[in-house]
Amino acid sequence: MQQMGTQHVMVIPFPAQGHVNPLMSFSKRLTQHGFRVTFVNTDFIHKRVVSATDEEVNLEGSAVRLVSVPDGLGPMDDRNDLGSLFLAILRVMPSAIEKLIRDMNGGSEKISAIVADLNMAWALEVANEVGVLKGAVFCPCSAAVFALLDSIPKLIQDGILNDNGFPIKKGVFQLSPAMPIIMETTNIPWCCIGNTAVQKTMYDYIRKFMYGAHLTDWWFCNTSSELENGALSLCSKILPIGPLLMENGDDQLRSVGQFWKEDLSCLSWLDHQPPCSVIYIAFGSFTVFDPNQLNELALGLDLTNKPFLWVVREDASGSTKITYPDDFKGTRGKIVIWAPQQKVLGHPAIACFVSHCGWNSTMEGVANGVPFLCWPYFADQLFDKTYICDEWKVGLGFDLDEKGLISRWEIKKKVDQLLGDENIRGRSHKLKEMVVRNIAEGGESYKNFIKFEEWVRK
Template sequence: MSPPRPHFLVLTFPLQGHIAPALRLARRLLAVAPDVLVTFSTTEAAHQRLFPAKRQQEEDGRGDGDGDGGRLEFAPFSDGTEGGYAGGSDAGAFHAYMASFHAAGARSVGALVDALAARGRPVSRVVYTLMLPWAAVVARGRGVPSALYWIQPAAVFTVYHHYFHGHAGAVAEHRRRGYPSSVVELPGLAPLAVGDLPTFLTESTDPADYFHAVFLTFRDLFDTLDREAPKATVLVNSCRELEVGALAAVGPHDVLPVGPVLPSGDETSIFKEDGARYMEWLDAKPASSVVYVSFGSLATMAREQLDELLLGLEEGRRPYLLVVREDNKAALTGEAEMGARLENGLVVEWCDQVRVLAHAAVGCFVTHCGWNSVAESVASGVPMVGVPKVSEQSMNARLVERGWRVGVRARVDGGGVLRAAELRRCVEEVMGDGAAAAEVRRMAQEWKRVVAEATGNGGSSYCNLVGFVDSARSVS
């Protein structure tokens, strides 16, 4: 009797910035090992938004496969709610949702693992993203190995590790003094300004903070890693070549850089795209001429910020593609006024960012510096203007500007608004005719080559992922 095929259960939090890298990893596992099985799972509400056609198939009894001969399946878990988290500014409601997510999620995933085993599809390895520390506990209770999929750079993992292993007091003292430019030293890392540390470690430690539940989740996550025996396995969505120093300082865990994990085809999103309109628009533009502007799937945009963006982009006289999500449309002016202002650009609600960044017309990416966006831009060789706001985005911007020298970081005013003049200055620094801009573009192309080699067959990230699959095969 042949041994069971390796089966990976990939679990993720129901946000686009978590779903995208998790689903990419699921498909990448299938690509590097034709004998493996993968089940992808997020909450029921997110599942329904992501896969409405699959939901109909399930209701019709037609299965939940993905056209891979059943190798990839989709099975949601419950977060204890009917419609997921509704958003809003009520911290209490968010904290209540997180408590429900943790408790109900653990019960539901446990039942899912049992159900898969009963179907003759036993899970051989659970892979979970940042916000699911309980997934490792569920796996351990069933004798199944688990691995954390860290969807941020290794440098950020290292910061969190050292914070929760003896350095929280030093960070808290700097924060208490109110000096964001104060320098904190963590083992193995270059000195960091406190203001560049993840905001969940500098602001959300306060129980009154909106994201305090996120801080507690990260604390539990690193406590969970410490309990893994003989040591935790951590997959990082980065490559060795990008983060040599950080990877040498990550602590006692078995850390495997397997990225940047990019999509292998069209992506599934919880947001509705504007079709092919923007691609046709890009096709008509000269090479490296377009400024692409997107602040990701979460950031909100006030009317003042949108006005400054449009002013700076129009005065820059370069063609631009600006993403303004539907939930940010309150910042838009009337259709007629908006149309009159868009002399050089196109505004869309959402787009396939990887396709946009790969387009020859795109010469610059103005980004919030979420790690998915940064990794996609580096992999595409597109210089960046960083406008970080929350979480690890300032750390990512630091890597962009100082670590890899593929972009610049914009300065915002006291209210956090990127002004038009600053936007024009930064875009010129990466798209202009000067020697500094030329060097940024040269470095962007060099890192594009490095990432392509790392993720290609035989590259460092490719080999790490194959080794991870082989380790699951040996125990399945």
């Protein structure tokens, strides 16, 4: 039962790991300030989250309540097929969200405000129709990507995109001279996934949720002004509230939201490694590897002759069973299915982070002062690599060989180069100090959060 006078916020993430995690961090922060939160996953994701949650965690009576609604797909459908997922979401979820809000508002737990993932911002339309007029959108990607989505009408007007969202010609463009990122038309997020039909579906979905986003003036982004001053200047409506991190310590909600159970044995393994010695390799929840590339990565880790902690999901090779090359020794390393990444990156044994450059991983690496070796998979990860390597200068990228692979020798070369460069490590530590100040009391991100909290309470 909701306590008298307690504000109740409904939080709606997009059904993907990189979206659930930061919104769970946002929700935890709300509860620390006395709010109740109803966290709405899809049924499919809810089951994964509950099954991955440590058995000792008791969610009964928690200030964050997990509920779920259908996503419109069947149990055997491929939810990595984004075109099908977007169509199903719009077909089923708006009415399901509406019913959930009506049921809550008809009882003792009336909704004070909605916080929707940017990709679910259509939910603000639904909320307005049933009388919940306070809302915010939260972007788990960079402010640069948020600004790109908001600039679609101007990109069409300037002749960069046609009315269907496709580039009129290949090439580079810049949203603003103040932004360091030079964007490739071929890397626009909705133009580099699937075939033309899927891309058109994605673009239509983006236009739908951007319409919803404009129903509120509260646009949050998991970033800070030191990291993305140019993008924030271009789109002043975006309020930085990052880096959003789960607090360490005895927090029963810390691991809630993970799709795989965290293997905590890697932390005790790290305790036995020398300071600043371990290569941490993790590619998020979506990246899929060609078996030949997986082999080169394994053999490259052997070549470095350094301890490594490697996260290899069960589906890291798609439908192909994961196998390692016969000559892969791996004696200096530890391989896990999923890791408590924030705690890993904060461990003194970590020397560098081989990353797919997803924005959450980027924020966690930056907030812990860890240098990067950048291995982007697709979409906005390519923009994030530009920030890491060219703008902030806290990492290096890999070069492909004549077969289109990152070879084992390239891996060893870049590991040696990165770990031998004290300037990169020094810049990483300075960047950490700058961004962490933002979330401390009195910091810009902290103040933006407090402004929202006060607005909801009015």
